[in-house]
Amino acid sequence: MKLVEHFTHGLTSPICLTWELTYACNLSCVHCLSSSGRRDPNELSTDEAKAVIDELQRMQVFYVNIGGGEPTVRSDFWELLDYAIAHDVGVKFSTNGVKLDKARAQQLAKTDYVDVQISLDGATAEVNDHVRGPGSYDTAIRAMENLYDAGFGQFKISVVVTRQNVDQLDDFKAIADRYGAQLRITRLRPSGRGADTWDELHPTQPQQKQLYDWLVARGEDVLTGDSFFHLSAYGQELPGLNLCGAGRVVCLIDPVGDVYACPFAIHDQFLAGNVRSEGGFRTVWQESELFGELRGPQSGGACTKCSHYDACQGGCMAAKFFTGLPLDGPDPECVLGNGETALAKLEMETVIPKPSLDHSHRTSPRADDGPVPLTLSVRRPDKACDSDPLAGEGRRLPAAVRVN
Amino acid sequence: MTAAPVEASSSETSAGAFDPDRPHRLSTSVSVRPESFGALVYDFHTRRLSFLKTKPLVRVVQALEHHDDVHGALDEAGVTESDRDQYLRALAGLAQAGTITPR
Secondary structure (H helix, E strand, O other): OOHHHHHHOOOOOOOEEEEEOOOEOOOOOOOOOOOOEOOOOOOOOHHHHHHHHHHHHHOOOOEEEEEOOOHHHOOOHHHHHHHHHHOOOEEEEEEOOOOOOHHHHHHHHOOOOEEEEEEOOOOOHHHHHHHHOOOHHHHHHHHHHHHHHOOOOOOEEEEEEOOOOHHHHHHHHHHHHHOOOEEEEEEOOOOOOHHHHHHHHOOOHHHHHHHHHHHHHHOOOOEOOOOOHHHHHHOOOOOOOOOOOEOOOEEEEOOOOEEEOOOOOOOHHHEEEEOOOOOHHHHHHHHOHHHHHHOOOOOOHHHHHOOOHHHHOOOOHHHHHOOOOOOOOOOOOOOOOHHHHHHHHOOOOOOOOOOOOOOOOOOOOOOOOOOOOOOOOOOOOOOOOOOOOOOOOOOOOOHHHOOO | OOOOOEOOOOOOOOHHHOOOOOOEEEOOOEEEEEEOOEEEEEEOOOOEEEEEOOHHHHHHHHHHHHOOOHHHHHHHOOOOHHHHHHHHHHHHHHHHOOOEEEO
């Protein structure tokens, strides 16, 4: 059996485990895969998180990809980072850079087995901030400067490829080179808030070819998280596993301890269990019914008749699911256009699944830093001590709603 | 066994660097995780993940520290004479990658 076939049947422990520590985030990126913003009151405590790390050490999960939300806004983030490293669980964490000041950058530069990934979705502030919010470009660049100045070494710059930034791939590479960083580009999925913005942000068909050509020509030292395997149908197989790793070699632990098949599939249908349940993460990973199914034979549907099926394996499960396509149907970004055809054929009454959770901020941050527009009364209140907020405005609230 | 026992390509291996007559061991920064096909190998120092693609190779790698040379470890793991060259090439690749080191 080829190695990759072993992977489809699952491993005793995941290779690529993403652990989102909190749903809290200072940003409100329009494509956020986990619809983050507000902390969930049920998030794992420091002790519970340490127990998960102990379990990962026992299972020989050699490293975790920590994300969020913005993981560094957890007050115990640095404590958990040190704890993981001390327990043979290496950490790569993704951040928008908000907490990476000079002191933290120096601290990280002195820490072994930690890798930092700064998110950036535009090589210019204009393109980046359109997706990630005002000021986020400057925050990311400042964090990169701090890491560079501290001599951290090769951190990563992580880019979600969009219609708006696909022309900037060389510029991203130049930014990475400037700070001694490695470029990582990944695929936009219609997950979380990405479902709402996918139509506007996902690369067009010609852009997908452009992206594929760029990866073949210039992608040698660019990381992709194996996320573009659907593009392998253009011809040459891209480096990596070229298979959907969900529940097989990949999974997600979310901030409340729920275990999903993949970071892009936060939906009840892909929920395998919770680390707080008896048996913990190990039992979920090794024995959950859902993961058992994902490790069994998969039906490729009509795609299996396609001559490119071996290359693309039907594409991304989450991308199909959150665009309303059947899991045995084509990927919405099928390079042959079968996905677009299938999307066009969706019936009006097709219910497109929504993410099961939404921690989005309930309000949007204001777009500028100007003064808050308050209208202050210039008239005197009727009485000097009148506490009614509308005092002096010539009208009063009905007595029934007045607070005495 | 037709599959190469180790994932890393051995094409760049320099034959001179690895001497199977010397004693070896697993590098201290390396951790081995048994899997159905063999094992995952992670080097905490280089952050490199690689695969030992057969169970005998896992046994060889783990036996290295108990023997005065690599041949003893191959014997203990039950590697047959006909497979020996292939395993030596795989081990040379592991030495090149720093997974195993002379001691």
